Amino acid sequence: MKLTGAELRTIRMPLVTPFETSFGVEEDRVAVLVRVIGTVGGDRRPTEVQGWGECVAMELPLYSSEYAEAAAAMLRTFLLPRLLRASAAGTDITAETVDALLEPFVGHRMAKAALEMAVLDAQLRGTGQSMAGYLGATRPTVPAGVSVGIQPSIATLLDVVADYLADGYVRIKLKIKPGWDVAPVEAVRERFGELIPLQVDANAAYTLADARVLRRLDAFDLLLIEQPLPEDDLRQHAELATLVRTPICLDESIVSPRAAADAIALKSCSVINIKAGRVGGYLAAKQIHDICRANGIPVWCGGMLETGLGRAANAALAALPGFTLTGDISASDRFYEQDITDPFVMDDGQITVPTGPGLGVIPNQSVLERFTVTTEWIQA
Numbered sequence: 001m002k003l004t005g006a007e008l009r010t011i012r013m014p015l016v017t018p019f020e021t022s023f024g025v026e027e028d029r030v031a032v033l034v035r036v037i038g039t040v041g042g043d044r045r046p047t048e049v050q051g052w053g054e055c056v057a058m059e060l061p062l063y064s065s066e067y068a069e070a071a072a073a074m075l076r077t078f079l080l081p082r083l084l085r086a087s088a089a090g091t092d093i094t095a096e097t098v099d100a101l102l103e104p105f106v107g108h109r110m111a112k113a114a115l116e117m118a119v120l121d122a123q124l125r126g127t128g129q130s131m132a133g134y135l136g137a138t139r140p141t142v143p144a145g146v147s148v149g150i151q152p153s154i155a156t157l158l159d160v161v162a163d164y165l166a167d168g169y170v171r172i173k174l175k176i177k178p179g180w181d182v183a184p185v186e187a188v189r190e191r192f193g194e195l196i197p198l199q200v201d202a203n204a205a206y207t208l209a210d211a212r213v214l215r216r217l218d219a220f221d222l223l224l225i226e227q228p229l230p231e232d233d234l235r236q237h238a239e240l241a242t243l244v245r246t247p248i249c250l251d252e253s254i255v256s257p258r259a260a261a262d263a264i265a266l267k268s269c270s271v272i273n274i275k276a277g278r279v280g281g282y283l284a285a286k287q288i289h290d291i292c293r294a295n296g297i298p299v300w301c302g303g304m305l306e307t308g309l310g311r312a313a314n315a316a317l318a319a320l321p322g323f324t325l326t327g328d329i330s331a332s333d334r335f336y337e338q339d340i341t342d343p344f345v346m347d348d349g350q351i352t353v354p355t356g357p358g359l360g361v362i363p364n365q366s367v368l369e370r371f372t373v374t375t376e377w378i379q380a
């Protein structure tokens, strides 16, 4: 694709209810969106294309070191100018070459992922191929799992879980932290029985000294314990894995295909949560899927409270064959009263994978404008 310019937009969307994790409470979602404009088909028959990318970096650097304002600065100052200059010099900009073009800039995987996603969307809209087709999806729908935040009381938690089960969610994930772990899990098991698929996510809130508490969770037949220890500690996760029976799943630690291979080799985890934004894009996410499949490691698609843009891409990713566990792919209304795209809805516990070209969805302009904080045009 010949890149002619890009729109960099920051939006703020209110959450339907506060979302509490071990690292804080989210009241709304700030997201950086990239829309790239270009032409495909060479100089003979140039066709204009555009593509959308969503950056999963949160407003504050609490989940990882990236945050929305920094991602916007990276895109504005380094990443977009790099691609625009390369395109002006005659380089064909494709999703498969974005990573190499941006490689000189260290880190900022979420910012890079958003740009790669926008280029991939534009490229696929140009060829008419869907994201699902491009990635190698094998299913038309994916099961809907829901992430339940830390609640003010056990009673409230049980009501919240009951509502999500009534909505049709097929897997429940509970956020935990020291002091809110065994009791809420035990209460959910007592109220809803042994059969509901249940897992927990600590967002790196524990240390190896908490192994005894984490081992108490073995009594509740959880699918997995997600990221119990700090993201840079593969060695201690491997040690914890010998002390608890429940499978250890890593999220924040898996920042690249190499990190996935290391975690598997070090036996730091036996399940991996794949988030395209965290690992630098959907192409790296597919690589991690392939590495895990080759090593017999089940994967599932994590969520970062994406709008319908990221949700569309995640649904396509989650439809790959190695995604054998239910992901955090919920309906739009789990977080948003109004999504910037047509809402993703659950049908009998399933989310339909978009089949249109590229992401298969586009923002509703008036809704997008309503949530827009800033927008700017970047060109060579």
Ligand SMILES: CSCC[C@@H](NC(=O)CCC(=O)O)C(=O)O
Pocket: 019, 021, 026, 058, 063, 146, 147, 201, 203, 251, 302, 303, 304, 305, 306, 328, 329, 330
């Ligand atoms: C603000 S917490 C975002 C990261 C968190 N994401 C979720 O819990 C799922 C959120 C979603 O359903 O999009 C995780 O660590 O897995």
Ligand SMILES: [Mg+2]
Pocket: 201, 203, 226, 227, 251, 252, 273, 302
């Ligand atoms: Mg997580």
